Amino acid sequence: MDIFEKIEASLEKGAPLEREEILRLYGSKDLNRIGRLAHRVRTEKSGKNVYYALNRHLNYTNICTNSCLFCAFSKREGNRESYLLDPDEIIEELKRTPQIDEVHLVGACHPHLGLKYYMEAISLIKREFPHVGVKGLTAVEVAHISKVDKLSIEEVLIALKEAGLDALAGGGAEILKDQIRERICPQKISSELWLQIHKKAHTLGIVSNATMLFGHIEGLEDRVEHLLRLRELQEETGGFMAFVPLPFLPKNTALGHLGGPDGVDILKTVAISRLVLHNFPHIKAYWVMMGIKLASLALLYGADDLEGTVLGEKIGKEAGGTESLFMDQRTLLDLITETGFIPLRRDVLYRMGGKDEMG
Numbered sequence: 001m002d003i004f005e006k007i008e009a010s011l012e013k014g015a016p017l018e019r020e021e022i023l024r025l026y027g028s029k030d031l032n033r034i035g036r037l038a039h040r041v042r043t044e045k046s047g048k049n050v051y052y053a054l055n056r057h058l059n060y061t062n063i064c065t066n067s068c069l070f071c072a073f074s075k076r077e078g079n080r081e082s083y084l085l086d087p088d089e090i091i092e093e094l095k096r097t098p099q100i101d102e103v104h105l106v107g108a109c110h111p112h113l114g115l116k117y118y119m120e121a122i123s124l125i126k127r128e129f130p131h132v133g134v135k136g137l138t139a140v141e142v143a144h145i146s147k148v149d150k151l152s153i154e155e156v157l158i159a160l161k162e163a164g165l166d167a168l169a170g171g172g173a174e175i176l177k178d179q180i181r182e183r184i185c186p187q188k189i190s191s192e193l194w195l196q197i198h199k200k201a202h203t204l205g206i207v208s209n210a211t212m213l214f215g216h217i218e219g220l221e222d223r224v225e226h227l228l229r230l231r232e233l234q235e236e237t238g239g240f241m242a243f244v245p246l247p248f249l250p251k252n253t254a255l256g257h258l259g260g261p262d263g264v265d266i267l268k269t270v271a272i273s274r275l276v277l278h279n280f281p282h283i284k285a286y287w288v289m290m291g292i293k294l295a296s297l298a299l300l301y302g303a304d305d306l307e308g309t310v311l312g313e314k315i316g317k318e319a320g321g322t323e324s325l326f327m328d329q330r331t332l333l334d335l336i337t338e339t340g341f342i343p344l345r346r347d348v349l350y351r352m353g354g355k356d357e358m359g
């Protein structure tokens, strides 16, 4: 039995793929066959639907105490390119795009910002734009707030939820293996803490996403380890909505000498994540970092979510994201329909109901 027959048999039985099978799949050069398997799974889950949101990113500050080697976004306090938006400025920014369904509110580990700032920002957003879902703060930011304010993770999460946080952002996962984290983001929280924060969020009724930054110094075993740890937590809590594979973009980073993953690696990783994470409802093709063409192709390799209009994104842009301004709704819908899918406008919790669907 070759690896594909073996995996087909596992899929038929609904059995989760095993570590060795996943590694053999990664080792295969038959990208199309891997893609076909992933497409089958994605079709079983989502039919011909591709989800998208009218959303914007709001990177409230780039001032960070950490120095992750892959990051082109952060600045030290006092740097002339550093900035911090106060809650009123966040509202002013959002007033420029009142039609959105979702705001993705993430920034950096600012040395002095505590819970009060975040609660004020989130509750103001909810008061001014009650229809907008707030997906925000990564586990790394949550841990940082707990340190600044000397509060437990649980206290921080409960307060953020009370302020109106709808979902926790999936960033900061990078590769969930500490030997890799020590080399690329030594000041960041451990793999275990990242997972514990998501677990705590899920038990408090806050859903989340999970990312994986791949194509830098990690090996394939490390990616597989990452996927398996996510699958295990999802088995326990069911609180993840989407997995977001993020190809590493080397420009303007301390890892600029690395090339980043090529298109084949990106599509293979999307497809393998669909096959491994059988318990994740959605796989996102994040076009800001993949590029629009590859992201639409990823829809045929297991992805069922094209993210959204993504106004205002800065993090991928600083690292050389080729398409990181925004996409208008018409272009997004055309991309989805031209690839043979049906666009479905979602809100932050993947509920349908966008009023001005154009598809």
Ligand code: SF4
Binding pocket: 064, 065, 066, 067, 068, 071, 072, 073, 074, 107, 108, 109, 140, 185
């Ligand atoms: S990746 Fe996040 S935590 Fe790391 S330096 Fe950049 S902004 Fe700071």
